Amino acid sequence: MIAKMWWIVAMFCCVTGIQQQPVVWAQTTVKTASVAQKVISQGEAIQKFNQPFDSGSKGDSPTPNGLYGKVIVFDAGHVGVDGGAAGVAGVQEKDINLAVCQRTAHLLRQAGAFVVMTRDTDEDLASDADVRLHRRHHQDLRNRVRLIQEKNAAAFVSIHCNAIANPTWRGAETLYMKGNFAGERLAKLMQVHFRQDLLPTRREANEVSNLYILKHIQGPAVLAEIGFITNPEEGSALRSQTYQQRVAFSIYTSLVEYFNSPVFEAGGLATGIE
Numbered sequence: 001m002i003a004k005m006w007w008i009v010a011m012f013c014c015v016t017g018i019q020q021q022p023v024v025w026a027q028t029t030v031k032t033a034s035v036a037q038k039v040i041s042q043g044e045a046i047q048k049f050n051q052p053f054d055s056g057s058k059g060d061s062p063t064p065n066g067l068y069g070k071v072i073v074f075d076a077g078h079v080g081v082d083g084g085a086a087g088v089a090g091v092q093e094k095d096i097n098l099a100v101c102q103r104t105a106h107l108l109r110q111a112g113a114f115v116v117m118t119r120d121t122d123e124d125l126a127s128d129a130d131v132r133l134h135r136r137h138h139q140d141l142r143n144r145v146r147l148i149q150e151k152n153a154a155a156f157v158s159i160h161c162n163a164i165a166n167p168t169w170r171g172a173e174t175l176y177m178k179g180n181f182a183g184e185r186l187a188k189l190m191q192v193h194f195r196q197d198l199l200p201t202r203r204e205a206n207e208v209s210n211l212y213i214l215k216h217i218q219g220p221a222v223l224a225e226i227g228f229i230t231n232p233e234e235g236s237a238l239r240s241q242t243y244q245q246r247v248a249f250s251i252y253t254s255l256v257e258y259f260n261s262p263v264f265e266a267g268g269l270a271t272g273i274e
Contacts, residue, residue: 141212
């Protein structure tokens with residue numbers, strides 16, 4: 001099995017990181033046995049964490065698993081007239097982002113989490129007045145932050161795709177706000193799973209300082225750039241439902257591991273809007 005961004009962020013145009021050299025594989029065909037084993041492993045993990053409670057001994061109060069009852073907010077980047085980056089075969093970033101969010105949400109709900117989507121359609125959170133006053137994008141972002149605050153979320157994940165003119169750039173990457181230590185821990189954990197589960201990447205989790213939503217959220221909040229849609233192989237993969245499910249499962253297992261960690265501290269996200 002094939003083993004195991006910078007998209008120009010529309011929130012505030014910002015490109016970081018160092019261009020990665022193309023990855024060369026000695027074998028490019030998928031190993032059927034490995035794929036089968038991966039599917040089995042994913043199925044076993046989903047079955048395990050679908051149980052809302054650990055059974056415990058008879059008569060004891062059940063102990064909830066780490067995800068059960070948690071409110072997780074997912075944000076599918078870009079919407080409507082703001083389609084985000086354009087990739088292989090003209091695919092729009094906003095559509096891939098939403099598909100991956102929906103798949104991840106399904107896995108989390110099976111595990112007993114409450115999932116809130118900042119959007120589940122191609123409609124933003126700006127008003128008609130905002131559109132007329134040419135402030136649609138900013139008000140949409142502000143309203144997303146307000147939604148997170150209202151839901152008292154335990155974690156926040158924003159899904160995006162990377163894009164750049166050089167088609168050799170590749171690799172999923174997780175971003176967190178500088179100084180947000182809970183966000184850093186979740187981002188680094190998620191990056192480990194990206195390296196294990198997705199197409200090859202040498203990228204690491206990176207801190208940022210000027211992404212609007214992350215700037216206004218404290219706690220386990222990350223932005224996942226799930227790959228370069230301008231890379232021929234990665235862009236093609238991101239269009240497929242099978243690979244989208246792999247990305248969703250990787251994000252899901254990151255959250256499972258984060259909330260089952262002995263160092264996890266309850267308290268949820270704190271937000272502020274300037």
